[in-house]
Amino acid sequence: xxxxxxxxxxxxxxxxxxxxxxxxxxxxxxxxxxxxxxxxxxxxxxxxxxxxxxxxxxxxxxxxxxxxxxxxxxxxxxxxxxxxxxxxxxxxxxxxxxxxxxxxxxxxxxxx
Numbered sequence: 001x002x003x004x005x006x007x008x009x010x011x012x013x014x015x016x017x018x019x020x021x022x023x024x025x026x027x028x029x030x031x032x033x034x035x036x037x038x039x040x041x042x043x044x045x046x047x048x049x050x051x052x053x054x055x056x057x058x059x060x061x062x063x064x065x066x067x068x069x070x071x072x073x074x075x076x077x078x079x080x081x082x083x084x085x086x087x088x089x090x091x092x093x094x095x096x097x098x099x100x101x102x103x104x105x106x107x108x109x110x111x112x
Contacts, residue, residue, distance in 0.1 A: 005050070005096075006048050007024070007034055010035060014046065017107070020039075021035060021037050028078070031070050033047070034047055043079075044088045044090050045075045049092070050095075050096065052095075052096045058093060059094065090110065090111055091107075091108045
């Protein structure tokens with residue numbers, strides 16, 4: 001539930017930044033990418049992370065090297081059969097307060 005709310009807030013944030021959304025929750029046999037957006041000619045693969053506390057670290061810190069590798073492989077599947085286009089990997093971190101209200105959204109461009 002929290003993850004879906006975080007994704008909805010992230011999509012609204014990306015649209016406010018002038019990006020168009022190509023796909024949400026793109027799935028293939030390797031896993032899922034939360035959001036695929038476009039900004040000009042650049043295709044952006046966005047991982048959304050949501051938390052209610054920083055007790056175990058910031059939301060964006062959970063996108064470790066293993067997760068980054070997986071996202072790159074999923075992006076390759078998404079891109080197969082498409083014309084060559086510049087790509088970027090972003091992370092949108094959403095921090096909620098204990099009552100479930102959004103407290104902070106951080107958009108990390110070119111995160112990895």
